[in-house]
Amino acid sequence: MTGRVQLAVIGAGPAGMAAAVEAANCGASVVLIDEQPAPGGQIYRAITSAARPGKAILGDDYENGAKLTDTLAASTVDHWTATTVWQVTPEREIYMTRDGASHRITADAIVIANGATERPMPFPGWTLPGVMTAGAGQILLKTAGLVPQAGLVLAGSGPLLFLIAAQYLRAGGAIEALVETTPRSNYRTALRHLPGALRTPGYLRKGLGLLAELRKHKVRHVKTATRLQAVGDGRLQALRFSRAGRQHEIACTTLMLHIGVVPNVQITRALNLPHDWDALQRCWRPRRDADGATELDGIFLAGDGAGIGGAVVAELEGRIAGLASARALGTLETGKAEARLAAERSRLAQEMAPRPFLDALYAPSPEFLAPPDDTIVCRCEEVTAGQIRSYVGLGCIGPNQTKSFGRSGMGPCQGRLCGLTVSEIIASETARPMAEVGYYRIRPPIKPVTLGELAALHDDQAAAADRSLENAS
Amino acid sequence: MPSASTFARLPDGPAEDITILFNGEAVRARSGDTVAAALIAAGHRITRTTPVSGTGRGPYCMMGACFECLVEIDGEPNRQGCMVQVRDGMRIDAMSGARKLAEGNP
Ligand SMILES: Cc1cc2nc3c(=O)[nH]c(=O)nc-3n(C[C@H](O)[C@H](O)[C@H](O)COP(=O)(O)OP(=O)(O)OC[C@H]3O[C@@H](n4cnc5c(N)ncnc54)[C@H](O)[C@@H]3O)c2cc1C
Ligand code: FES
Numbered sequence: 001m002t003g004r005v006q007l008a009v010i011g012a013g014p015a016g017m018a019a020a021v022e023a024a025n026c027g028a029s030v031v032l033i034d035e036q037p038a039p040g041g042q043i044y045r046a047i048t049s050a051a052r053p054g055k056a057i058l059g060d061d062y063e064n065g066a067k068l069t070d071t072l073a074a075s076t077v078d079h080w081t082a083t084t085v086w087q088v089t090p091e092r093e094i095y096m097t098r099d100g101a102s103h104r105i106t107a108d109a110i111v112i113a114n115g116a117t118e119r120p121m122p123f124p125g126w127t128l129p130g131v132m133t134a135g136a137g138q139i140l141l142k143t144a145g146l147v148p149q150a151g152l153v154l155a156g157s158g159p160l161l162f163l164i165a166a167q168y169l170r171a172g173g174a175i176e177a178l179v180e181t182t183p184r185s186n187y188r189t190a191l192r193h194l195p196g197a198l199r200t201p202g203y204l205r206k207g208l209g210l211l212a213e214l215r216k217h218k219v220r221h222v223k224t225a226t227r228l229q230a231v232g233d234g235r236l237q238a239l240r241f242s243r244a245g246r247q248h249e250i251a252c253t254t255l256m257l258h259i260g261v262v263p264n265v266q267i268t269r270a271l272n273l274p275h276d277w278d279a280l281q282r283c284w285r286p287r288r289d290a291d292g293a294t295e296l297d298g299i300f301l302a303g304d305g306a307g308i309g310g311a312v313v314a315e316l317e318g319r320i321a322g323l324a325s326a327r328a329l330g331t332l333e334t335g336k337a338e339a340r341l342a343a344e345r346s347r348l349a350q351e352m353a354p355r356p357f358l359d360a361l362y363a364p365s366p367e368f369l370a371p372p373d374d375t376i377v378c379r380c381e382e383v384t385a386g387q388i389r390s391y392v393g394l395g396c397i398g399p400n401q402t403k404s405f406g407r408s409g410m411g412p413c414q415g416r417l418c419g420l421t422v423s424e425i426i427a428s429e430t431a432r433p434m435a436e437v438g439y440y441r442i443r444p445p446i447k448p449v450t451l452g453e454l455a456a457l458h459d460d461q462a463a464a465a466d467r468s469l470e471n472a473s
Numbered sequence: 474m475p476s477a478s479t480f481a482r483l484p485d486g487p488a489e490d491i492t493i494l495f496n497g498e499a500v501r502a503r504s505g506d507t508v509a510a511a512l513i514a515a516g517h518r519i520t521r522t523t524p525v526s527g528t529g530r531g532p533y534c535m536m537g538a539c540f541e542c543l544v545e546i547d548g549e550p551n552r553q554g555c556m557v558q559v560r561d562g563m564r565i566d567a568m569s570g571a572r573k574l575a576e577g578n579p
Contacts, residue, residue, distance in 0.1 A: 035537065035556065037505075037558065042536065049505065051486055051487045051503075051505060053483055053486070057483075084556075117534070117536065117538045118534065118538075127528070127530060129518040129519045129520075129529050129530060129531035130518050130531065131533070132531075132532060132533050132534070132535070133533060133534050133535070135534065135535070135536065136532065136533065136534050136535035136536070139510075139535040139536060139555075140480070140510055140513065140514075140535065143505070143506070143507070143510060144482070144503065144505075144506050144507075144510040144511075144514060145482045145483040145486035145503075146480040146481070146482060146510065146513065146514055147480060147481055147482075147483060148479055148480055149479055149480065149481050150479050151479050152479070171483060172483075234519070234528070234529055235518055235519060235529065235531075253476070253479050254479060254480075264538070379530075379533075379539065379541065380540065381525060382523060382525040382526055411540070412540040412543065412551070413538065413539055413540040416538045416539065417538065417539050447537075448551065
């Protein structure tokens with residue numbers, strides 16, 4: 001490994017793989033960095049593993065990922081697996097950990113393609129052992145072949161919830177119930193966007209197909225559930241909810257939650273890039289232009305980390321950022337770049353057509369954005385929604401101030417699981433827009449680094465190593 | 474204590490071929506599993522207790538975001554169980570109470 005590369009791509013999901021391959025095919029030297037043991041990102045996790053479940057269980061969309069991993073394998077891209085990036089600087093230095101040692105490289109251009117995380121779905125009891133995200137369930141299926149045999153309830157909203165349910169049914173799993181929290185009013189709002197969605201009808205067809213699978217297996221499907229509560233003595237024993245004014249309880253030992261995904265903004269926040277509030281997707285988006293370029297010279301963004309569009313959109317955005325960075329590096333002629341970028345952009349517009357419909361239909365219910373007082377919102381430091389509201393009552397007006405009142409956001413997850421919620425609560429309590437309330441200030445390292453890992457910093461420039469050790473102490 | 478696992482492996486996948494230790498107890502696992510997946514497969518749903526109130530927690534996101542899966546691995550505390558792959562003979566212990574978190578966090 002050398003200390004300097006032309007392009008470094010962070011994240012080997014569809015966006016990162018596409019960006020890396022495009023730029024490498026233009027002649028750039030490319031390093032692709034990902035903390036997973038194999039390429040694929042979230043959607044195509046374990047796609048190159050011989051032990052993974054087959055197409056009959058995971059479906060065609062998943063299987064498509066093999067095309068990307070094949071082109072990656074055939075390219076000159078240098079793929080660093082099991083490598084976690086913990087700092088990126090505006091000067092395009094990347095600090096990362098691999099095998100218990102730190103490494104630093106400097107790149108002439110960087111594409112950040114670090115994907116999304118599941119939107120936190122806080123309600124009373126969501127911290128009980130046995131409660132996990134639907135994505136976690138899917139990771140257990142893809143990487144370990146694990147299928148729930150009893151006591152599983154799925155709750156929340158959005159296409160991924162139906163997808164995992166269908167995947168489990170095909171794998172012979174058992175589902176006690178799917179408890180949907182999509183508010184009734186969402187259907188009305190979404191209807192307005194239906195004509196746009198019909199321009200690319202594949203998404204709708206797939207969604208209806210998944211629902212048909214649930215019906216065929218006679219899965220109990222509860223709709224418009226509210227006031228969720230997970231209960232149990234030390235571990236999950238049941239899900240309670242209200243529906244049409246009546247209380248219900250379903251016994252369960254595993255509860256999988258999902259209300260959509262949101263960009264993972266740790267790196268872009270730590271870089272101090274500007275972020276805009278997306279009122280429809282209810283999340284922050286790091287600002288970038290049509291080529292994925294940010295206001296920092298040579299730093300590009302692609303995929304769900306920059307705004308939620310799904311796997312096909314991520315791949316197209318990756319290609320665009322790969323081409324744009326190759327042009328910036330001078331390995332792709334400007335005229336040629338323009339023609340290819342224009343073609344990718346028009347495909348992108350087509351793929352984005354169903355988004356407003358999906359975003360409106362699966363907009364998270366307000367009860368999970370600003371949950372009831374007795375809900376733990378900061379899982380690390382065990383700070384409740386009620387406590388956040390009481391800090392507001394004492395004059396706290398921003399998320400960074402809550403840290404000094406009660407440590408929310410100061411645990412090891414650095415606010416990944418409470419950042420959106422804390423800001424939403426402050427915004428609703430103070431009747432101010434999210435853009436004004438803002439978000440936690442994120443400081444590097446964005447993943448914990450031990451002194452041992454820092455001490456073993458591999459670098460071709462000794463001075464830089466000394467500097468980072470000084471900073472760490 | 475584990476309860477009987479409510480998860481089963483797909484029948485046509487590879488067999489559980491290695492043994493790890495969780496709190497001193499032998500747990501069968503499959504090469505390629507993460508620590509968190511192997512523990513869930515074996516019915517261990519509580520993998521740490523919190524520093525603030527001492528209540529039990531278990532893996533939540535399985536993708537490195539939530540830090541609920543923090544365990545001690547071969548004597549090293551605060552490792553993310555969902556990001557580390559199992560090795561035969563690996564010693565895993567639940568983290569309990571106050572964490573001595575790795576340097577670097579505010
Ligand atoms: C748990 C989960 C499951 C999902 N399942 C599906 C699905 O089945 N079908 C579907 O259509 N969509 C799914 N999605 C939506 C998904 O966001 C998109 O489909 C698609 O994967 C986005 O592609 P991407 O390349 O932008 O990001 P991703 O595919 O998320 O890839 C990002 C990559 O960056 C890596 N990374 C992140 N931070 C770092 C770091 N600091 N250092 C090193 N590497 C890092 C990650 O390991 C990951 O491999 C899922 C999302 C999540 C969160
Ligand atoms: S389970 Fe969330 S970080 Fe490991």
